[in-house]
Amino acid sequence: MPYNRSSVEQQNFTNNADNRKRIVQLVAVEGTQPCEEDAPNVVELIKVHEERKELVKLMLDIVPMKTTAKKRRLSDGLDEFVDIVVPDYTDDEFLQHFRIKRKQFHNLVALFEESETYRMLREDKRMSAAKHLLMFLWFAGNASCDFRDLSQRFKASISSVSRAIKRVTYFLADLSEFVIKWHTKEEMTRAADYFQSMNGFPSVIGAVAAIHIPVEVTKQDKVTYSNGNGQTSIILQAICNERRKFVDISVGSPGPTHKSRVFTESEIYAKLPELCQNFILLADAAYPLGNNVLTPYRHNGYLTPAQILYNRKLNECRTFIDYALTTLKQRFRQLDHVKLRGLEKVSQFVRACCVLNNLCKEDDFSINLLDSSEVTSGETVDQQSCEDAVPDSSTGSIFRERMCDYIYTT
Structure with missing residues (x-):
């Protein structure tokens, strides 16, 4: 049945500019092509098209509601996850x-x-x-x-x-300068006491290691950052204490760089005699041996019982750095392959993750230590660039011999 308006309703309807424009558009879609100056006569157009009047009324009622509903859904979506889902x-x-x-x-x-x-x-x-x-x-x-x-x-x-x-x-x-800080004198003493009581290795305050962080690079940088394992990466070098907290990090060296080269070119290396004083750091065999950095004897098939015992105790203490880096990568899975563009931004992102890792308690997050893919240790990651390795120092070799004898005889 045709829709009939009173004379007042019809006049209000005709005077409504928004409705007139909407009806002109609707009628045009149906096949009639009125021009703008025909808009005041839209009522006459509707009378001519009686069968379309109900459609026009329906659309005038529904279209604004659809628009409002869409805006409301978008507005609700902005708050739904942050303000409703997360608090629950x-x-x-x-x-x-x-x-x-x-x-x-x-x-x-x-x-x-x-x-x-x-x-x-x-x-x-x-x-x-x-x-x-x-x-x-x-x-x-x-x-x-x-x-x-x-x-x-x-x-x-x-x-x-x-x-x-x-x-x-x-x-x-x-925040890294406030969160990732070197040991105080008291902290070094406490760390040395902890490692001594753990397995008898004296004067140890921490360990150093490095891992690859796969990243996206430009075509021009692909060769520079290709680590030989089919990935482009940067290197994160970290030193941790007995609580598995980072006390120093260095981020951004290209993937092919040998770990020993990353270490000797980092800011911390030249400061180690002053920072470590009479204490030492432990590292794997890829690192250069020195007065403040002890590494294991290489397995050449002729190790003495004293050297075997020394290697075992050193590797037991070194598990802390492996655990710390494993926790970092399992907590922040984006580090498996960072999807940010720009090496500077990526380096800052890795640093930010290290800051968050230090802010968390060590028992906050359980990890699967059996997942060996998280941290690649030893010479394996640097096998392609051994010629770039930094040689051991002669004084470091003498110091290691004395430490080896002390551990074997005590």
């Missing part, structure tokens, strides 16, 4: 998804809110500090996550995601 997570679920405890997360949010990086953003445009951190942690904790995944989950544009990840990356990397 238990503490264990939060740790599983975001790799740090909820209390640590809130502390970081408070720090980020006070940072210059966040405060310089426009208040009416910026996303919340919590959303920044959640986005970064989700990205860092998932190996397969990329910016498109983050865009869909957090309902933000890919460009906004990229900027948020960069802000948090540099914010956390800047």
Whole structure:
């Protein structure tokens, strides 16, 4: 049955510019092509097309509702994950998804809110500090996550995601000078006592090791950063203490660089006599032997019982650095292959992950030590570049002999 309006309704309907324009468009779609100046006569057009009036009324009622519903869904989506889903997570679920405890997360949010990086953003445009951190942690904790995944989950544009990840990356990397610090005198004494009581190896305050971090590089840099295992990578070198916390890191050397070369070219190497004093670090056989760095004897088939015992005790102490690096890569799975562009940004991202790892307690996160793919130790990763290795020092060899005799006779 045709829809009949009163004269007042008809006049109000005709005077409504938005409705007139919408009807002109609808009628045009149906096959009639009225021009703009015909708009005031749209009522006459409807009378001519009686069979279309119900369609016009229906569309006028529904279209605005659809638009409103779409906007409402998008608005709800912005808050749904961050404000509804995440708060419902238990503490264990939060740790599983975001790799740090909820209390640590809130502390970081408070720090980020006070940072210059966040405060310089426009208040009416910026996303919340919590959303920044959640986005970064989700990205860092998932190996397969990329910016498109983050865009869909957090309902933000890919460009906004990229900027948020960069802000948090540099914010956390800047905390490294406060979080990744060398031992104090008391801490060195405590570490030496711990290792001595563990297996009798004296004066040890930590261990040094390095791992490959696979990265994306340009075609021009592919040869420079190809590590010989079919990957392009940068090297993370780390020194850890008895609590498996990093006390120094060096990030960014090209993948083919021998670990001994990375070590001797790092900022920490020249400072070791001053920093270590009478204490020592342990390393694998790929590192150069020195007065402050002890390495195992190479297995040449002619090791003495004293040398075998020395190697065994050294390797027992060295498990701490392997455990620390394994925890790092299992906690932040993005380090399996970082999906960021730009080597400087990638290096800062790795540093940021090391900062987060230090902020977490060692028992926060259980790892699978049987997963040997996480950390490649010994000479295996550097086999392709042994000619680049730094030779042992003669004084280091003498010091190792004395240490070997001391361990065997005590």
